[in-house]
Amino acid sequence: MESSILNRWHWASLLLVLSVQPVLAQGSPVGDVWSQPGIIGTIILLVIVMAGVLVLAIARLGGVLNKLSTPLEQQQNETFEETVANLTTDQLDQILERRQARSYQLTGRELGSEQRPQDEKGLVSHVTTDMHAPLVAEKKHTLRYGKVEPALIRLIAAYLLSAAFWLVFGTAIGWYVGIKFVRPDIDHVAWLSFGRLRPVHTNTVFWGWSSLSMLGLGLFVVTRTSNTRLFSYRLGWLSLGLINACLVLGTLCLMNGINNGGGEYREFIWPVMALFAIGLVISLYNFYQTVAHRQIEEMYISNWYMLGALSWVIILSVIAYLPFYQNGLGETVIQGYYMHQGVGMWFMSFTLGLVYYFLPMSLNKPIYSYSLGVLAFWTQLLFYTLIGTHHYVFSPVPWWLQAVAIVFSAGMFIPVLAGTTNFVMTFRGSGKHVTSSYSLPFLAVGVLFYFTGSVQGSMQAFRFTNVVWHFTDFNVAHSHITMYGIIAFLLWGCIYTLVPRFMGREPRQLLVGIHFWFALLGLLAYIVSMMIGGTLKGLSWLDGEPFIKSVVLMAPFWVWRAIGGTLMLLSHFVFAFNLYEMLLKSAPASEASSVPHLNNTHHVAESA
Amino acid sequence: MWLNLHKNHRLFLGLAAGVFLLLSTLIAVMPAFSVQNNNAPLPDASPTNAEIQNGLDVFVSENCMACHTQQVRNIDMDKTWGGRPGIPADYARNARLDNLRATPSVLGTERTGPDLTELGERQPSEDWHYLHLFNPRSVVKESIMPAYPWLFTTQSTVGSYDKELNVPAEFRQGITGHIVPTERARQLVAYLLSLKQVDLPDGQSPAFLEYKKPKPAAGSGTASGEAVLDGAALYAQHCQACHQAGGEGLKGAFPPLKGSPIVNDANAEMLVRIVLQGYDARAEYAVMPPFAQKLSDAEIAAIATHERSAWSNRAEKVTPELVRQIRAAIETETTQ
Known part of the structure; x- marks a missing residue:
């Protein structure tokens, strides 16, 4: 038994970490593992990561080797003595003169004067004299935008604060649900039981956190890129109210055992979900009218994605909730379509639209290629719409649907590559920008996960990988890579870009750093444990072992998931606090002009 | 230039929404109609009744579908869960629960717990199910399934129609009276026991596809050629x-x-x-x-x-x- 576990570990590590072991059986029922496209692709993705690490390691190593290869000291001394003996007096004088010149030192007062320093054009935004061992490197500060209508700021702030509330609430529930895998008897309360809380977690983070922050950021983008006012503030508030009402009612329903039927992400019964749909119809109208009243000729690409996503999610919800074709397996066909499109056609599309605005804006340069964005838009629409059934591979759902889903899952490489290329090329040459900013790292991580997460998802649809990974915790890892690694990170990047600009108040950089690292490390612990555990689980099933063994073997991975989840949850509290500080704190910290401060330090320096 | 999508927002939105609607109709609505309409329960399927239907209601309320699938896929490893791969007819009776709630999504997408397709055959004991629902760990030590004590009540006396649970002392949680299932627990168990795969009329069934874990180099197996069963x-x-x-x-x-x-x-x-x-x-x-x-x-x-x-x-x-x-x-x- 011991050896079989070791064996499986070995196999899993082969799958997950690149190593060279070509001796695997030929002609076994599925053929060589290495000929499985899904496996090959997953390994290639890992190779990309490994290659990056390797480049870094080689650069480091090269430096060390360089130092080691300097000539021997003795040899150096001999050459030196020989050279000195052959010098003429002129040359010696020159050298002495040079030596004196080189030992010249500034007194430190050359640039000083008795005048007070002035900053007439307001170029100095921040001065610090405390140079003693800062905990983290200081990042660049953000300057306030020109004029933004206060009414718009209030509306966006309300969206973002609602979103932050649902993030903290939804992930606290998710965290608690994760704990239940480790301690199933932690409570015996009906409305806190796993089955009821799980959809509360998914629905609140989907419709509450992601959707509301997307819409809030979108309100800014649509007005800016249309160079006009928002069509109607009142409609904006109405939409926000309806969506929040939907979430409160939906959460209460689910906890009381009123579940629409358990189809993932449509657990809210229709009267509750109708509030959300109406909210979105109102938002679409509001966005569309704003675009229609634009003061420039062309629609910016962001508006394509946002208007598209809003119209798609409305059509999607209506199709998902209409009952006429949902008896028997009809329900399953719709469920596959709905749960995938919900992610791809709403969250992913809308968020991409936001990135097409906020990434160029924070890098202060245009997007690399407008046309690639257009290509990605149409291919996303064509391919993504067709792949929902890949959640039901090998099920009794008609095989042609499954085949179409698998084929177009592979087709998804096109929009993903187009999008990634566009973002990476926009980033190119701005590495310094990223390291000196507190918002850009979020966008960079989001783009990295956009590529790896999407491609990994496509590979999971392949038949062999599906056999190993379907039904296991690997799926849970994938959904967290996408909804968290991609969507949440990109949204955070956008929020940290936008809010300091229109509020003129920045978050504390140390706290943004804590948010970033806790979220990232937590996510990594989460997905790595679920991927390894999920693979082991799938292999255990393939081996025909008793089911309970696959439960037992998951125990340590569920503990690691809980640890990762704890870090993630902590980071959300920090994020909520940062948002509170930027949006609500009454005494704006950086509002006060920095010039008097500069003068003070000048005097301090003088007297020292 | 009315054809310019960058400038004509009405055309743009109409096209984006129209293409999506068209594709959705082709990939989701029409296939859904087709599988719904070309379907009927198998002739040997036993009739359902109100108690089983109410049991499904409890099953959905507690969202058991979050962890339990009800689909035997046509791959080798799913033989554990049923004698034949599932076919659309197995789900023909699945319909809307009521005016508020949709058709339950019983196929599921995650197998945190075992598949339930054949639960009624695999575990036909009512007593086992009651104990298991009261606290799964009273019968399966390693289980991580939630306990459902709210489906049970405590009585000081037991009538002849009551089914008393013999809950082991460590799982009684200090309850001194007699633990009996509520009506909802009885309905749920009736539903669980009704879960059985129906034989196909001709006795034939679709084949399972062979998907096995690739074994490291042949020759290291047992000498007899036939694996020793564990x-x-x-x-x-x-x-x-x-x-x-x-x-x-x-x-x-x-x-x-x-x-x-x-x-x-x-x-x-x-x-x-x-x-x-x-x-x-x-x-x-x-x-x-x-x-x-x-x-x-x-x-x-x-x-x-x-x-x-x-x-x-x-x-x-x-x-x-x-x-x-x-x-x-x-x-x-x-x-x-």
């Missing part, structure tokens, strides 16, 4: 949920195998017969299902051998040949 693993899979890992059973629910005279009898015929035919002769214990259709002679022999040598039991091996003879004997008895 009786302990088979026991864990088919018997342990009731008779427990240590063979001690559960008082008042499932008889112990450890030290059992039937298990330790020099003549294993009675033991093998019970495994093949099932057993329901003793009122104080729950019903045991028959395994004749589910396990091969070699598998039953391996399990019986394990039971006769594990724990403190000491008895002779059981050969597949013996199981084959007893199976044949039973067949002639029943056809006569």
Whole structure:
């Protein structure tokens, strides 16, 4: 038994970490593992990561080797003595003169004067004299935008604060649900039981956190890129109210055992979900009218994605909730379509639209290629719409649907590559920008996960990988890579870009750093444990072992998931606090002009 | 230029929404209509009733679908969960619960717990289900399923129609009265017991696809060419949920195998017969299902051998040949 576990570990590590072991059986029922496209692709993705690490390691190593290869000291001394003996007096004088010149030192007062320093054009935004061992490197500060209508700021702030509330609430529930895998008897309360809380977690983070922050950021983008006012503030508030009402009612329903039927992400019964749909119809109208009243000729690409996503999610919800074709397996066909499109056609599309605005804006340069964005838009629409059934591979759902889903899952490489290329090329040459900013790292991580997460998802649809990974915790890892690694990170990047600009108040950089690292490390612990555990689980099933063994073997991975989840949850509290500080704190910290401060330090320096 | 999508927002939105609507109709709505309409329950499917329907209601309320699938895929590894791959007809009866709630999504997408397609056949004992729902760990030590104590009530006296639970002391949570299932628990269990795969009319079934874990280089297998069956693993899979890992059973629910005279009898015929035919002769214990259709002679022999040598039991091996003879004997008895 011991050896079989070791064996499986070995196999899993082969799958997950690149190593060279070509001796695997030929002609076994599925053929060589290495000929499985899904496996090959997953390994290639890992190779990309490994290659990056390797480049870094080689650069480091090269430096060390360089130092080691300097000539021997003795040899150096001999050459030196020989050279000195052959010098003429002129040359010696020159050298002495040079030596004196080189030992010249500034007194430190050359640039000083008795005048007070002035900053007439307001170029100095921040001065610090405390140079003693800062905990983290200081990042660049953000300057306030020109004029933004206060009414718009209030509306966006309300969206973002609602979103932050649902993030903290939804992930606290998710965290608690994760704990239940480790301690199933932690409570015996009906409305806190796993089955009821799980959809509360998914629905609140989907419709509450992601959707509301997307819409809030979108309100800014649509007005800016249309160079006009928002069509109607009142409609904006109405939409926000309806969506929040939907979430409160939906959460209460689910906890009381009123579940629409358990189809993932449509657990809210229709009267509750109708509030959300109406909210979105109102938002679409509001966005569309704003675009229609634009003061420039062309629609910016962001508006394509946002208007598209809003119209798609409305059509999607209506199709998902209409009952006429949902008896028997009809329900399953719709469920596959709905749960995938919900992610791809709403969250992913809308968020991409936001990135097409906020990434160029924070890098202060245009997007690399407008046309690639257009290509990605149409291919996303064509391919993504067709792949929902890949959640039901090998099920009794008609095989042609499954085949179409698998084929177009592979087709998804096109929009993903187009999008990634566009973002990476926009980033190119701005590495310094990223390291000196507190918002850009979020966008960079989001783009990295956009590529790896999407491609990994496509590979999971392949038949062999599906056999190993379907039904296991690997799926849970994938959904967290996408909804968290991609969507949440990109949204955070956008929020940290936008809010300091229109509020003129920045978050504390140390706290943004804590948010970033806790979220990232937590996510990594989460997905790595679920991927390894999920693979082991799938292999255990393939081996025909008793089911309970696959439960037992998951125990340590569920503990690691809980640890990762704890870090993630902590980071959300920090994020909520940062948002509170930027949006609500009454005494704006950086509002006060920095010039008097500069003068003070000048005097301090003088007297020292 | 009205054709310019960058400038004509009306055309743009119409096109984006129109293409999506068209594709959605082709990929989702029309196939959904088609599988809904070209479908009917299998002729042998047993009729449903109000109690089972109400049980499904409880099943959905507690969102059991979050962890339990009900689909036997057409791949090898799913043979554990059913005798044949699922077909659309298996789900033909699945319909909207009421005006508020949609068709339950019973196929599921995650198998945190076992598949339930054949639960009624695999675990036909009501008592087991009640204990398991009250606290899963009272029957399956390693289980992580939630406990559902709110489906039970405590009474000071037990009527003749009440079904009292023999909950082991450590799981009673200080309850001193008699623990009996509520109506909702009875409905839920009725639903769970109704979960069975229906045989196809012609006895034929779609084949399972072979997807097996690739084995490292051939030649390292057993010399005999036939794998030796692991009786302990088979026991864990088919018997342990009731008779427990240590063979001690559960008082008042499932008889112990450890030290059992039937298990330790020099003549294993009675033991093998019970495994093949099932057993329901003793009122104080729950019903045991028959395994004749589910396990091969070699598998039953391996399990019986394990039971006769594990724990403190000491008895002779059981050969597949013996199981084959007893199976044949039973067949002639029943056809006569």
